[in-house]
Amino acid sequence: MTDDLRSAGAPTLEDVARAAGVSRATVSRVINGVRNVDPAIQEVVRQAVSVTGYAPNRAARSLVTRRADAVALVVSGAGVESGPGPEGSGSRAAGDDGSFTAQVFADPFFGRVVTGVVNYLRPRGMHPVLMFAETSRARDEVVAYLRQGSADGALIVSTHAEDPLPGLLAKAGLAAVLYARPARPVPISYVDLAHQDGARLAAEHLLARDCRRIATISGPLDVPAGQARLAGFRDTMARHGHPYTPIAEGQFTQESGEAAMERLLAEHPDLDGVFAANDLMAMGACHVLREHGRRVPEDVAVVGFDDSSAALACRPPLTTVRQPVEEMAAEMTRLLLDRMARPAAPATSVIFEPELVVRGSA
Amino acid sequence: MTDDLRSAGAPTLEDVARAAGVSRATVSRVINGVRNVDPAIQEVVRQAVSVTGYAPNRAARSLVTRRADAVALVVSGAGVESGPGPEGSGSRAAGDDGSFTAQVFADPFFGRVVTGVVNYLRPRGMHPVLMFAETSRARDEVVAYLRQGSADGALIVSTHAEDPLPGLLAKAGLAAVLYARPARPVPISYVDLAHQDGARLAAEHLLARDCRRIATISGPLDVPAGQARLAGFRDTMARHGHPYTPIAEGQFTQESGEAAMERLLAEHPDLDGVFAANDLMAMGACHVLREHGRRVPEDVAVVGFDDSSAALACRPPLTTVRQPVEEMAAEMTRLLLDRMARPAAPATSVIFEPELVVRGSA
DNA sequence: GTTGCGATGGAGAGCGCTCTCCGCAGGTGC
DNA sequence: GCACCTGCGGAGAGCGCTCTCCATCGCAAC
Numbered sequence: 001m002t003d004d005l006r007s008a009g010a011p012t013l014e015d016v017a018r019a020a021g022v023s024r025a026t027v028s029r030v031i032n033g034v035r036n037v038d039p040a041i042q043e044v045v046r047q048a049v050s051v052t053g054y055a056p057n058r059a060a061r062s063l064v065t066r067r068a069d070a071v072a073l074v075v076s077g078a079g080v081e082s083g084p085g086p087e088g089s090g091s092r093a094a095g096d097d098g099s100f101t102a103q104v105f106a107d108p109f110f111g112r113v114v115t116g117v118v119n120y121l122r123p124r125g126m127h128p129v130l131m132f133a134e135t136s137r138a139r140d141e142v143v144a145y146l147r148q149g150s151a152d153g154a155l156i157v158s159t160h161a162e163d164p165l166p167g168l169l170a171k172a173g174l175a176a177v178l179y180a181r182p183a184r185p186v187p188i189s190y191v192d193l194a195h196q197d198g199a200r201l202a203a204e205h206l207l208a209r210d211c212r213r214i215a216t217i218s219g220p221l222d223v224p225a226g227q228a229r230l231a232g233f234r235d236t237m238a239r240h241g242h243p244y245t246p247i248a249e250g251q252f253t254q255e256s257g258e259a260a261m262e263r264l265l266a267e268h269p270d271l272d273g274v275f276a277a278n279d280l281m282a283m284g285a286c287h288v289l290r291e292h293g294r295r296v297p298e299d300v301a302v303v304g305f306d307d308s309s310a311a312l313a314c315r316p317p318l319t320t321v322r323q324p325v326e327e328m329a330a331e332m333t334r335l336l337l338d339r340m341a342r343p344a345a346p347a348t349s350v351i352f353e354p355e356l357v358v359r360g361s362a
Numbered sequence: 363m364t365d366d367l368r369s370a371g372a373p374t375l376e377d378v379a380r381a382a383g384v385s386r387a388t389v390s391r392v393i394n395g396v397r398n399v400d401p402a403i404q405e406v407v408r409q410a411v412s413v414t415g416y417a418p419n420r421a422a423r424s425l426v427t428r429r430a431d432a433v434a435l436v437v438s439g440a441g442v443e444s445g446p447g448p449e450g451s452g453s454r455a456a457g458d459d460g461s462f463t464a465q466v467f468a469d470p471f472f473g474r475v476v477t478g479v480v481n482y483l484r485p486r487g488m489h490p491v492l493m494f495a496e497t498s499r500a501r502d503e504v505v506a507y508l509r510q511g512s513a514d515g516a517l518i519v520s521t522h523a524e525d526p527l528p529g530l531l532a533k534a535g536l537a538a539v540l541y542a543r544p545a546r547p548v549p550i551s552y553v554d555l556a557h558q559d560g561a562r563l564a565a566e567h568l569l570a571r572d573c574r575r576i577a578t579i580s581g582p583l584d585v586p587a588g589q590a591r592l593a594g595f596r597d598t599m600a601r602h603g604h605p606y607t608p609i610a611e612g613q614f615t616q617e618s619g620e621a622a623m624e625r626l627l628a629e630h631p632d633l634d635g636v637f638a639a640n641d642l643m644a645m646g647a648c649h650v651l652r653e654h655g656r657r658v659p660e661d662v663a664v665v666g667f668d669d670s671s672a673a674l675a676c677r678p679p680l681t682t683v684r685q686p687v688e689e690m691a692a693e694m695t696r697l698l699l700d701r702m703a704r705p706a707a708p709a710t711s712v713i714f715e716p717e718l719v720v721r722g723s724a
Numbered sequence: 725g726t727t728g729c730g731a732t733g734g735a736g737a738g739c740g741c742t743c744t745c746c747g748c749a750g751g752t753g754c
Numbered sequence: 755g756c757a758c759c760t761g762c763g764g765a766g767a768g769c770g771c772t773c774t775c776c777a778t779c780g781c782a783a784c
Contacts, residue, residue: 010509012740023764028742036761055509059430060740062421063769070491070512104473111467118494127507129432129489132480145489147372147417150432254675287677313616313675315649374770385734390772398731422770425739 011052020048031056062149070129071336072151073117074142075104076158076165077134104132104159107252107280108309109325113157113179116329124337128155139165146174153336155179155329161223175343177336179329181224189339189347191332195225198321198354199232202275202303205319205356207240209301211273215246217260217285219277226252229277229305246271250281254310257281261288272300273362279304283314286361301362316360328352373414382410393418424511432491433698434513435479436504437466438520438527439496462496466521469614469642470671471687475519475541478691486699490517501527508536515698517541517691523585537705539698541691543586551701551709553694557587560683560716561594564637564665567681567718569602573635573663577608579622579647581639588614591639591667608633612643616672619643623650634662635724641666641673644680648723663724678722690714 017024022041029037030045037045048054062068104110117128129151133139142165146154153175156165161183169176170186178190206214216233219226230247237245246268248260257276261284264271274289276282282304286296294300296316304311307322331350339345379386384403391399392407399407410416424430439462466472479490491513495501504527508516515537518527523545531538532548540552568576578595581588592609599607608630610622619638623646626633636651638644644666648658656662658678666673669684693712701707 010511013742014740024741025743025765026763029763032742034743038762041763055506057425057740058510058512059421059424060769061742063419063425063740063771064742066769068421072489073492108467108470111473114492115467118492122494122500125503127434127491127493129491130435130476130480131489132484138484141487144417148420149372150420283675290677310675313645313672315652375772376770386771387735387773388733391733394772396773400732403733419770422739423772425741425770426772428739 010057011054012057013054016045016048016052016054019052020045066149067340068149068152069126070151071121071126071333072131072142072145072154073114073128074131074133074154074156074165075110076139076142076156076163077104077132077160109306110157112308112325113329116326117155117333119326120330120333133165136164139168143168143172143174147172153177153340155332155336158182175336175339177332177339179332181349183222183224187347189335189349191328191335191350191352193225193323193328193352193354195228195354196232196235198305198323199229199275199277200236201354201356202305202321203233203236203240205358206273206275206301206303206362207237209273209297209362211301213268213271214242214273214275215248215264215268215271217248217250217257217264217274217276217281219250219252219281221249226277233275250277252278252280254280254284257284258288259284261285265289265292274300274302276302276304279306279308279310279314279318279320282318282320282361283310286314286316286318297360297362303362307357311357311359314361319359319362320357322355322357324352324354372419373416374419375416378407378410378414378416381414382407428511430511430514431488432513433483433488433695434493434504434507434516435476435490436493436495436516436518436527437472438501438504438518438525439466439494439522462494466494471668472519474670474687475691478688479517479695481688482692482695495527498526501530505530505534505536509534515539515702517694517698520544537698537701539694539701541694543711545584545586549709551697551711553690553697553712553714555587555685555690555714555716557590557716558594558597560667560685561591561637561639562598563716563718564667564683565595565598565602567720568635568637568663568665568724569599571635571659571663571724575630575633576604576635576637577610577626577630577633579610579612579619579626579636579638579643581612581614581643583611588639595637612639614640614642616642616646619646620650621646623647627651627654636662636664638664638666641668641670641676641680641682644682644723645672645676648676648678648680659722659724665724669719673719673721676723681721681724682719684717684719686714686716 013024013027017027020027022045026037026041027045029035030042121128131142133142142154145151154169156176157179166176166178166182166186166188170188176188178188181190181192214237216230218230221227221230234245246264248263250256250260257280260281265288274285276285282302286302289296289300296302302318304318304320307320311318311320335348375386375389379389382389384407388399388403389407391397392404483490493504493507495504504516507513516531518538519541528538528540528544528548528550532550538550540550543552543554576599578592580592583589583592596607608626610625612618612622619642622643627650636647638647644664648664651658651662658664664680666680666682669682673680673682
C-alpha cells in the first residue's frame with residue numbers, strides 16, 4: 001500500500017488514482033458522488049484518498065465547474081455621489097483610515113447578520129468573504145471580485161440609502177440579495193422587516209401603559225427603515241387621537257440617541273414615554289433620562305427597536321421590538337443560493353414580522 | 363475597434379489578445395506588469411481590456427500561481443476533548459444551532475479584530491474568509507480549506523485555552539498566526555498584549571485614588587489572558603502592601619460580571635475599588651453597584667480592561683486599560699503575509715503595551 | 725559584413741480538475 | 755444465437771491562465 005507517492009507538493013487526483021489502481025475519472029466520481037461506482041472500488045478509492053492525504057485543489061475545480069463555492073458578504077456604505085443627475089460618476093475621495101469599518105462593527109447588528117449568514121452557509125460547506133464598499137473604488141472592487149469568479153454571489157447590507165452598489169450589481173447581471181429594501185427600486189431580491197408594524201407595536205404598548213405625552217427618537221430619515229418606523233409610529237399615534245408627537249432625529253448611534261433625548265427633554269420636560277427607533281438610541285435615552293432625574297420606567301417609559309444585545313445590556317433591560325436579524329440574514333442567504341442555482345428566476349422579497357418583547361423599560 | 367467579441371460567457375485573455383492584435387502572453391505581461399512591454403503596445407492592450415470588459419479569472423490564475431490571494435479569519439472555540447491522553451481523538455457532538463457564533467459576536471472585541479484585519483488586507487487587494495472552528499469537525503474543515511488552497515493562510519482568534527487548532531495547523535505545515543499566546547507552546551507566530559502591565563496600570567490607578575479596599579473580577583482562569591491580568595493585579599497590590607485582595611472569577615461576559623460583583627459585595631460590602639478584567643464585566647459591575655446604592659466612582663471606583671465600545675456606552679464612561687485590538691489584528695495580518703512570503707522563516711511574537719485611559723468611573 | 729547581445733513578442737506546455745464520450749462487459753428479449 | 759440495452763470504468767479534451775523557452779529584430783562592436 002505504501003506506493004510511490006509523489007514527493008513534491010500536495011497529492012493530486014492522479015496520485016490517488018495510481019495508488020488505487022483506477023483512473024482519474026473514477027476517483028473524481030467517487031469524491032463527487034456522481035454515477036454508480038462499484039462499492040468495492042469506492043472503498044479502494046477512499047482508502048487511497050486517506051493514505052495519500054489527498055485534498056482536491058479548489059482552483060482547479062473552480063476552473064472547470066465555473067463556481068467558486070463562495071459568497072461575498074458586503075457591508076456597503078455611503079453612496080453620496082451628491083448632486084442631481086441620474087448617475088453621478090464622481091468618486092468620493094475617502095480616507096483609508098478604517099473609520100468606516102470601525103464604526104460599522106461597533107453596532108451589534110452586523111454581528112447578528114454575520115451569525116445568520118454563517119449558520120446558513122456552514123452546513124453547505126461555504127464561507128463568506130467579508131468585504132466593504134464605502135467608496136466608489138471599493139464598489140468597483142466588489143464588482144470585479146464577482147466578475148473574476150472569486151465569489152458566486154453577494155449579500156449586501158447597506159448602511160445608507162441611495163447605495164449605488166445594488167444597481168451596479170444588477171447591471172452587471174451578478175447574483176445578489178439585499179438586506180432591506182433599497183431606496184430606489186432595483187431588480188434584486190431582498191429581505192426586510194415590516195418596520196411600520198413594529199413601530200405600531202411600540203406605540204400601542206406605550207399607549208396601553210397610559211403614557212400620554214409620548215415622543216420619538218427617529219432613525220435617519222433618509223433611510224427607508226428610519227422613515228418606515230417613524231411613519232408607523234405616527235400613524236398609530238394619530239389613529240389613537242394623538243395627531244402631534246414630538247420628534248428628534250437620531251442616527252442609530254447611542255450618542256445621537258443621547259443628544260436627541262436631551263433635545264426632547266428640553267422642549268418637553270413633562271414627557272412620559274419615548275419610542276426610540278433602535279436599541280442603541282434607546283440606551284442613550286435611558287442614560288440621559290436618568291441623569292435628568294427621571295426613573296425608567298416609572299417616570300418615563302422607553303421602548304427600543306431591534307432587540308439587539310444592547311437591549312439586555314441596558315439597565316433596566318429594554319422593552320423593544322424584535323427584529324429577527326439572524327433569521328432574516330439566513331433567509332437572505334437562502335435567496336442568494338437559490339438565485340445562484342437558477343439565475344433566470346425573478347427577484348423576490350421576503351418580509352418578516354416583528355414582535356414586541358416586554359422587559360423592564362416600559 | 364468593435365471586434366468580434368466572444369459572444370458566450372466572460373471575455374478571456376484570448377479575446378483581449380485578439381482585440382489588441384497581440385498574443386495571450388503579452389496581454390498577461392501587461393496585466394501583471396512583468397518584463398518590458400513596449401509602451402505603445404501596453405496602451406493598445408489596456409484599451410482592449412477596457413473595450414472587452416475583461417476580468418481575469420481568479421481560479422485559472424490560482425491554479426498556476428498556486429496562490430489563492432485570500433486568508434481565512436478563524437474564530438476558534440472550545441477545544442474540550444476532555445479526558446487525559448496526549449491527543450484526544452473523540453469528536454465532540456456539537457449542535458449546529460449557531461449558539462457559538464451568536465455568543466462570539468455579542469462581544470465587541472471581534473468586531474475590532476475584523477476591523478484591524480480588513481484594514482490591513484484591503485489595500486493589498488485581499489479579503490478575509492470568515493470561518494468558525496468550535497468543533498472537531500469544523501477544525502478539520504479549516505485545515506482542509508487551507509490544504510485545498512482556498513486560502514493561503516489563517517488568522518486564528520481562540521476563545522478558549524487548549525485550542526487544538528494551532529497545533530493542527532502547525533503539524534500540517536500551514537501558514538497561520540495567532541491572536542494571543544497559546545496555552546501550550548506551538549511553533550506559530552502570535553501577537554499579544556502585555557496583560558500584566560495593563561493590570562498593573564489599573565491597580566496603580568486605583569491605589570493612587572486612595573482606594574484601600576480593592577477587589578477584582580478576574581477573567582476565566584483557564585485562559586492565559588485571564589491568568590496574566592490577575593497575576594499582574596495581585597503582584598502590584600502585594601508590592602504596595604496589600605497581600606490579600608478579594609477575587610471573583612468571571613467569564614468575560616456582562617452577566618458573569620454582574621454575578622461576580624454581587625458575590626464580592628456580599629462578602630465585602632465596604633469595598634471602594636474594583637478592577638474588572640474586561641469592560642463588559644466592568645459594565646455589569648457598575649450596574650450592580652448602582653442597584654446596591656453605591657455611586658461610581660464616588661463610593662466605589664471601577665476600572666475595566668480593553669477600552670472596548672462598552673467602555674463608552676457605560677455610564678459613567680469607564681476608566682479602562684486600552685488594548686489596541688485593531689493595531690494588534692493588523693500586525694497579526696502583517697505577520698501572516700510575511701510568513702506566506704517566506705514560509706521558512708521562524709515564528710515570532712509581537713507584544714503590545716497597554717495604556718491607561720482615564721474616564722469617569724475611576 | 726559578420727557576430728553578439730539585449731530587448732521584445734509568440735508559441736506552447738502545463739497547473740489539477742470535471743465531464744463527455746466510448747468501449748467493454750454481462751444480462752435480456754425474440 | 756444475435757441484436758440490444760444497461761452498468762461501469764477509462765481516455766482525453768479542455769477550463770483560462772502563467773511562464774519558460776525560443777524566435778526575431780535592431781544595433782553596437784569587431
